Amino acid sequence: MSESDALTRPFVTPEGVDLELELAAASERMTAFLIDAVIITLSMVALTLALLFLAAITGYRSAEAMAVLWVLGAFVLRCFYFVFFEQSARAATPGKRVLGLRVVMRDGTPLSLDAVFARNAMRELEIFVPLLFMASQANKVEAAAEIAALIWCGVFVFFPLFNRDRLRIGDMVAGTWVVHAPKRVMEPDIASQTGGRNITFTPEQLEVYGIKELSVLEEVLRKRDPDVMRAVAARIRAKIGYPDGDPDEAFLLAFYAALRKHLESRLLLGKRKRDKYDK
Amino acid sequence: MTEAPLTLKSHRFRMEREADWRRLEEILDLVETGKRRELTDSEIIALPVLYRSALSSLSMARAISLDQSLISYLSSLATRAYFCVYGTRMHMMHRIAQFFARDWPATVFGLWRETAVAGSLVLAGIVAGFLLTHASPDWFYSFLPEGMTQGREPGATTAFLRQTLFENHRPQGLAFFASFLFSHNAQIAILAFALGFVCGLPTAYLLFQNGLSLGALLAVYAEHGLGFDFMGWILIHGVTELFAVTLAGAAGLRLGWTLVFPGEESRAVALARAGRTAAVVMIGVVVMLFCAGLLEGFGRQLITSTFLRYGVAALTAVLWGGFFYEYRGGRRVRV
Numbered sequence: 001m002s003e004s005d006a007l008t009r010p011f012v013t014p015e016g017v018d019l020e021l022e023l024a025a026a027s028e029r030m031t032a033f034l035i036d037a038v039i040i041t042l043s044m045v046a047l048t049l050a051l052l053f054l055a056a057i058t059g060y061r062s063a064e065a066m067a068v069l070w071v072l073g074a075f076v077l078r079c080f081y082f083v084f085f086e087q088s089a090r091a092a093t094p095g096k097r098v099l100g101l102r103v104v105m106r107d108g109t110p111l112s113l114d115a116v117f118a119r120n121a122m123r124e125l126e127i128f129v130p131l132l133f134m135a136s137q138a139n140k141v142e143a144a145a146e147i148a149a150l151i152w153c154g155v156f157v158f159f160p161l162f163n164r165d166r167l168r169i170g171d172m173v174a175g176t177w178v179v180h181a182p183k184r185v186m187e188p189d190i191a192s193q194t195g196g197r198n199i200t201f202t203p204e205q206l207e208v209y210g211i212k213e214l215s216v217l218e219e220v221l222r223k224r225d226p227d228v229m230r231a232v233a234a235r236i237r238a239k240i241g242y243p244d245g246d247p248d249e250a251f252l253l254a255f256y257a258a259l260r261k262h263l264e265s266r267l268l269l270g271k272r273k274r275d276k277y278d279k
Numbered sequence: 280m281t282e283a284p285l286t287l288k289s290h291r292f293r294m295e296r297e298a299d300w301r302r303l304e305e306i307l308d309l310v311e312t313g314k315r316r317e318l319t320d321s322e323i324i325a326l327p328v329l330y331r332s333a334l335s336s337l338s339m340a341r342a343i344s345l346d347q348s349l350i351s352y353l354s355s356l357a358t359r360a361y362f363c364v365y366g367t368r369m370h371m372m373h374r375i376a377q378f379f380a381r382d383w384p385a386t387v388f389g390l391w392r393e394t395a396v397a398g399s400l401v402l403a404g405i406v407a408g409f410l411l412t413h414a415s416p417d418w419f420y421s422f423l424p425e426g427m428t429q430g431r432e433p434g435a436t437t438a439f440l441r442q443t444l445f446e447n448h449r450p451q452g453l454a455f456f457a458s459f460l461f462s463h464n465a466q467i468a469i470l471a472f473a474l475g476f477v478c479g480l481p482t483a484y485l486l487f488q489n490g491l492s493l494g495a496l497l498a499v500y501a502e503h504g505l506g507f508d509f510m511g512w513i514l515i516h517g518v519t520e521l522f523a524v525t526l527a528g529a530a531g532l533r534l535g536w537t538l539v540f541p542g543e544e545s546r547a548v549a550l551a552r553a554g555r556t557a558a559v560v561m562i563g564v565v566v567m568l569f570c571a572g573l574l575e576g577f578g579r580q581l582i583t584s585t586f587l588r589y590g591v592a593a594l595t596a597v598l599w600g601g602f603f604y605e606y607r608g609g610r611r612v613r614v
Contacts, residue, residue: 013357013361013365015334017357019361020354064455068457072461072462075461075462075466079565088313089315089363091362104362114555114556117561117562118554124470125470173476173534174554174558175547175550175554182355183355184351184352184356185352186297186301187348189349191287191289214345219347260289264288264344267342268288
């Protein structure tokens with residue numbers, strides 16, 4: 001089972017199609033959170049400066065109103081930044097959007113406001129308590145107590161690493177999980193491109209490879225790196241016993257189209273040749 | 280040329296359906312960027328049809344096509360469309376109205392056992408704090424950290440204590456005070472709820488501790504015959520605030536209880552259900568604390584008659600009690 005299979009979860013729509021959702025990796029979650037933390041911090045700085053500026057140009061008569069706005073603004077940013085973005089149509093904060101993540105109910109029902117609130121209220125336990133603990137290092141407590149507190153905080157902070165579904169405590173309490181659902185663009189079909197040459201292959205030559213090799217070839221052709229293409233073309237020519245002569249790109253395009261046609265027609269007959277070892 | 284690429288069945292399949300996919304993508308782009316209102320009637324009608332056709336395209340592509348990028352494109356498109364079609368997009372105002380009219384009071388009602396336990400913990404804390412401080416004033420400093428009390432201590436004079444209760448503030452500064460109290464209390468309440476995850480024990484401790492400091496203060500004032508006035512000073516906002524704190528504690532206790540005793544469901548399912556129930560209560564708690572902040576910041580500083588303060592306290596008690604616990608006839612919702 002490969003890395004990506006371990007994070008794929010069945011998600012069957014009412015129409016009976018499995019969308020095969022892919023869970024977000026812990027590293028992606030962490031990155032998304034850091035992006036959000038930076039945004040929150042910068043917003044806080046901007047809010048402070050803006051209010052100071054406003055107070056200054058009104059000659060500090062409105063200082064109290066600005067202070068009220070500051071306190072309420074800080075509260076809203078800290079408690080409702082995540083809630084606001086996650087209950088929107090994208091179900092993701094800006095940090096999650098950058099990484100193509102979204103919050104989904106584990107049971108497939110629509111994401112509700114209470115679930116979003118629950119999963120984010122738990123951040124108090126996961127982020128705020130450990131931060132508070134680190135800040136309170138000044139009042140020297142006993143070493144044993146400190147270690148105990150460190151382990152205690154670690155349990156909450158690293159919770160997602162200790163379960164299969166990468167759930168943090170907020171996800172457990174809200175019944176949600178975070179999936180990788182990026183917006184993809186439709187790329188051109190490589191099989192419709194030709195290198196401008198007539199290159200044909202015998203059925204024996206097309207028998208060598210399977211679906212896995214085809215998708216690797218597809219990746220190579222989408223990147224179009226000349227060095228990689230030269231190496232791959234050389235490997236394929238040697239393997240199937242095809243003479244040198246055609247340009248690498250044209251050869252690979254033609255081989256991709258021919259191999260795909262060959263494998264797809266076998267697919268229609270119910271034979272899925274996984275890779276080159278699959279007879 | 281025997282192997283003409285354009286004769287690929289998977290390629291023809293793609294050519295035939297591509298326009299539909301693009302159309303669906305355009306609609307999804309609008310919805311996801313919050314421009315739902317820009318959708319035309321025909322696009323709204325087309326959305327579910329296009330969604331189903333994208334799903335069937337995905338199944339089809341998985342069966343016949345080996346173009347990996349096409350399959351991942353379709354899978355992403357179908358997933359986005361699924362969330363667009365099946366995510367209920369109730370109008371925000373409607374959602375808020377439903378929250379106040381049904382969800383919040385019904386959920387609080389359903390949480391009455393935990394509320395009773397949390398309330399008893401606060402009460403027990405008040406009684407213990409009062410009795411201990413009354414017996415030996417030294418206890419006072421175990422319940423309230425120094426510096427927090429601003430001179431409201433066992434050694435203070437009657438005149439000073441009276442002045443702390445009836446200081447008549449000018450309106451300046453009160454709004455800031457109110458907003459500070461609100462955000463501070465709301466933060467503590469959310470923490471009390473979150474700590475419920477740790478089997479509810481820290482939540483119980485926070486509730487009891489809250490009661491202890493209140494009881495200790497009450498003892499100091501009662502010593503000088505100001506107990507009645509002090510309770511007026513506390514209760515004008517305290518009815519709302521203590522009730523909100525108790526509800527936050529109750530939400531945390533529900534969480535901790537469910538974690539330990541999930542009942543017939545699996546622990547994960549039971550916990551998720553309890554978490555969402557508790558979250559409804561917590562959203563309401565934030566609203567209550569906002570009211571409490573206003574009462575404390577403005578009401579208490581502007582109303583300096585003890586009887587009027589008791590009047591406001593009684594009024595809030597009746598309002599909250601009626602809102603949460605009045606008989607709902609047929610529409611009582613079990614949570």
